[in-house]
Amino acid sequence: xxxxxxxxxxxxxxxxxxxxxxxxxxxxxxxxxxxxxxxxxxxxxxxxxxxxxxxxxxxxxxxxxxxxxxxxxxxxxxxxxxxxxxxxxxxxxxxxxxxxxxxxxxxxxxxxxxxxxxxxxxxxxxxxxxxxxxxxxxxxxxxxxxxxxxxxxxxxxxxxxxxxxxxxxxxxxxxxxxxxxxxxxxxxxxxxxxxxxxxxxxxxxxxxxxxxxxxxxxxxxxxxxxxxxxxxxxxxxxxxxxxxxxxxxxxxxxxxxxxxxxxxxxxxxxxxxxxxxxxxxxxxxxxxxxxxxxxxxxxxxxxxxxxxxxxxxxxxxxxxxxxxxxxxxxxxxxxxxxxx
Amino acid sequence: xxxxxxxxxxxxxxxxxxxxxxxxxxxxxxxxxxxxxxxxxxxxxxxxxxxxxxxxxxxxxxxxxxxxxxxxxxxxxxxxxxxxxxxxxxxxxxxxxxxxxxxxxxxxxxxxxxxxxxxxxxxxxxxxxxxxxxxxxxxxxxxxxxxxxxxxxxxxxxxxxxxxxxxxxxxxxxxxxxxxxxxxxxxxxxxxxxxxxxxxxxxxxxxxxxxxxxxxxxxxxxxxxxxxxxxxxxxxxxxxxxxxxxxxxxxxxxxxxxxxxxxxxxxxxxxxxxxxxxxxxxxxxxxxxxxxxxxxxxxxxxxxxxxxxxxxxxxxxxxxxxxxxxxxxxxxxxxxxxxx
DNA sequence: CTGAAAGCGCTTACAG
DNA sequence: CTGAAAGCGCTTACAG
Numbered sequence: 145x146x147x148x149x150x151x152x153x154x155x156x157x158x159x160x161x162x163x164x165x166x167x168x169x170x171x172x173x174x175x176x177x178x179x180x181x182x183x184x185x186x187x188x189x190x191x192x193x194x195x196x197x198x199x200x201x202x203x204x205x206x207x208x209x210x211x212x213x214x215x216x217x218x219x220x221x222x223x224x225x226x227x228x229x230x231x232x233x234x235x236x237x238x239x240x241x242x243x244x245x246x247x248x249x250x251x252x253x254x255x256x257x258x259x260x261x262x263x264x265x266x267x268x269x270x271x272x273x274x275x276x277x278x279x280x281x282x283x284x285x286x287x288x289x290x291x292x293x294x295x296x297x298x299x300x301x302x303x304x305x306x307x308x309x310x311x312x313x314x315x316x317x318x319x320x321x322x323x324x325x326x327x328x329x330x331x332x333x334x335x336x337x338x339x340x341x342x343x344x345x346x347x348x349x350x351x352x353x354x355x356x357x358x359x360x361x362x363x364x365x366x367x368x369x370x371x372x373x374x375x376x377x378x379x380x381x382x383x384x385x386x387x388x389x390x391x392x393x394x395x396x397x398x399x400x401x402x403x404x405x406x407x408x409x410x411x412x413x414x415x416x417x418x419x420x421x422x423x424x425x426x427x428x429x430x431x432x433x434x435x436x437x438x439x440x441x442x443x444x445x446x447x448x449x450x451x452x453x454x455x456x457x458x459x460x461x462x463x464x465x466x467x468x469x470x471x472x473x474x475x476x477x478x479x480x481x482x483x484x
Numbered sequence: 485x486x487x488x489x490x491x492x493x494x495x496x497x498x499x500x501x502x503x504x505x506x507x508x509x510x511x512x513x514x515x516x517x518x519x520x521x522x523x524x525x526x527x528x529x530x531x532x533x534x535x536x537x538x539x540x541x542x543x544x545x546x547x548x549x550x551x552x553x554x555x556x557x558x559x560x561x562x563x564x565x566x567x568x569x570x571x572x573x574x575x576x577x578x579x580x581x582x583x584x585x586x587x588x589x590x591x592x593x594x595x596x597x598x599x600x601x602x603x604x605x606x607x608x609x610x611x612x613x614x615x616x617x618x619x620x621x622x623x624x625x626x627x628x629x630x631x632x633x634x635x636x637x638x639x640x641x642x643x644x645x646x647x648x649x650x651x652x653x654x655x656x657x658x659x660x661x662x663x664x665x666x667x668x669x670x671x672x673x674x675x676x677x678x679x680x681x682x683x684x685x686x687x688x689x690x691x692x693x694x695x696x697x698x699x700x701x702x703x704x705x706x707x708x709x710x711x712x713x714x715x716x717x718x719x720x721x722x723x724x725x726x727x728x729x730x731x732x733x734x735x736x737x738x739x740x741x742x743x744x745x746x747x748x749x750x751x752x753x754x755x756x757x758x759x760x761x762x763x764x765x766x767x768x769x770x771x772x773x774x775x776x777x778x779x780x781x782x783x784x785x786x787x788x789x790x791x792x793x794x795x796x797x798x799x800x801x802x803x804x805x806x807x808x809x810x811x812x813x814x815x816x817x818x819x820x821x822x823x824x
Numbered sequence: 825c826t827g828a829a830a831g832c833g834c835t836t837a838c839a840g
Numbered sequence: 841c842t843g844a845a846a847g848c849g850c851t852t853a854c855a856g
Binding site: 237248251269270376377402409412435 | 543548589610715771
């Protein structure tokens with residue numbers, strides 16, 4: 145008896161079996177199933193039929209090993225508990241899934257070092273592409289990225305000059321627009337309340353500052369900044385502190401809606417009339433802001449559209465297709481409600 | 485000149501190079517790096533040093549192909565925009581990451597068919613393990629699961645009898661506890677407002693029903709159920725409708741905090757005094773409920789602990805270690821605040 | 825405790 | 841447009 149070949153049965157339908165059933169070589173089968181155009185239409189059809197009949201499912205690991213590229217897209221975002229990013233993710237996912245790509249989500253907690261660690265481990269998986277939030281990262285992360293050559297699109301912000309791909313909006317302009325609105329509605333002692341202090345919050349603060357300076361109403365004492373994470377509770381605390389220290393404040397620009405929502409609740413408890421005595425504006429138009437009492441004026445950011453367009457841009461890069469606009473500014477919308 | 489071997493240079497440090505540097509065979513290097521105990525301590529140390537010096541990073545694809553198991557855990561949850569699940573995910577992640585496992589997140593949108601599709605595509609990646617939400621799935625999904633033999637732990641609920649692994653709490657008991665509290669505080673016309681109507685919501689309704697029946701106060705007309713997704717806005721609408729149709733309602737059990745929060749806002753707008761005229765209870769103790777005006781009585785569910793324990797249980801299963809308690813009931817806590 | 829051989833299931837690169 | 845050969849980087853299974 146001759147020795148049987150030492151096989152490790154996996155029970156899996158392989159490309160070879162599909163090829164055999166279709167009467168072609170495995171390479172042709174592979175090409176047909178990946179939709180490469182250099183395959184005869186008739187043969188391709190035969191391969192597809194055979195694959196369907198056998199219930200063939202390509203092995204992602206084998207594919208990744210042979211091609212040195214997985215079918216996964218790594219997405220790094222600061223926080224999952226912020227619906228802002230969830231909206232981006234959902235929209236991106238809706239683009240990736242039909243294209244056959246899976247999304248690997250990494251949460252950085254706004255920490256560049258955490259991001260670097262995640263990047264390192266994700267790059268080991270040779271993702272087909274990367275979606276990163278903003279441009280604020282460690283030098284090491286930057287080098288890892290460059291060395292890997294992995295296509296990458298940046299979310300939420302835009303930056304010109306270095307040819308980086310990005311889909312976002314001008315946080316600075318949005319901050320300026322909010323402040324201008326408060327000025328236009330007659331407010332003069334306008335405070336900025338910022339938490340987390342990630343780059344986008346600081347850009348909004350920059351817009352705020354610019355407008356108030358130009359109008360001659362800038363007072364650095366009215367900027368209340370804390371690196372603590374944003375929350376309803378914190379918004380209430382900061383409003384209370386601000387009004388205690390500066391009773392003449394007549395308008396507050398909260399860098400995020402959850403802070404503003406908490407601020408409104410605190411104003412209510414304190415008996416501070418909004419918007420009569422105090423105007424309040426938030427940012428991002430999060431869930432509930434339209435339902436608040438009073439409803440919250442805010443800035444609507446095109447999160448879903450950012451996710452969708454970024455995914456499309458990345459898919460184009462992954463496929464080596466041309467990208468007409470490497471820097472996409474999707475703008476924002478000032479939503480005026482009862483709180484101003 | 486002899487033909488050069490056709491190599492596809494990848495620039496990657498391979499296990500072979502590490503083995504060579506350490507003066508051992510690749511198999512020994514492999515075993516040493518995976519922490520298998522059957523390796524001489526001295527050799528193992530030499531391998532680890534070599535790996536570190538060369539900056540060796542194992543190739544997950546090669547590993548998955550050879551071992552027929554990836555280092556990824558697939559997690560299927562209904563929704564990412566519900567912080568409930570985000571808390572579970574974050575806690576699970578914190579267990580998986582140090583163990584060398586990545587989490588692949590799939591969102592089912594409460595749809596068993598979507599879950600089945602996701603399961604199919606995720607199983608193709610041969611995840612080391614699965615985390616699934618609840619027990620409500622299609623027959624096909626059940627079969628896929630069983631056929632794959634992939635270790636699996638269920639989240640949020642428990643079910644006895646079939647030896648399934650789960651970490652959760654009794655949603656029915658929690659619903660009963662809320663209702664009992666409302667009864668104890670003197671309410672008699674107690675309504676249940678449910679949205680989404682996923683299995684866990686229906687279990688809470690069951691607890692509500694049981695307690696009211698026993699007390700002789702059950703009135704099916706006071707159950708307001710809608711499959712629409714939960715939101716602040718919806719909570720407000722449902723409260724308004726309920727009070728219009730049944731002005732004598734004196735207590736409402738909302739199946740989720742976001743509904744209850746919206747309900748409180750609506751009560752405020754309508755001038756309905758809470759808790760004097762109407763007691764309100766939510767579920768899950770979501771962000772903001774403690775800050776609300778009035779602050780919201782609710783049920784605190786041990787989300788983070790569920791994520792943590794489920795991850796630990798799954799890791800044990802993946803490693804073939806014994807699991808002392810396949811069904812972990814982590815309980816809940818009634819949080820009484822101003823709204824009751 | 826250690827290793828030589830084979831194999832996991834696919835794709836790349838070279839030919840024709 | 842199609843294919844035979846080799847290879848991707850690891851681990852399994854069998855020996856000793």
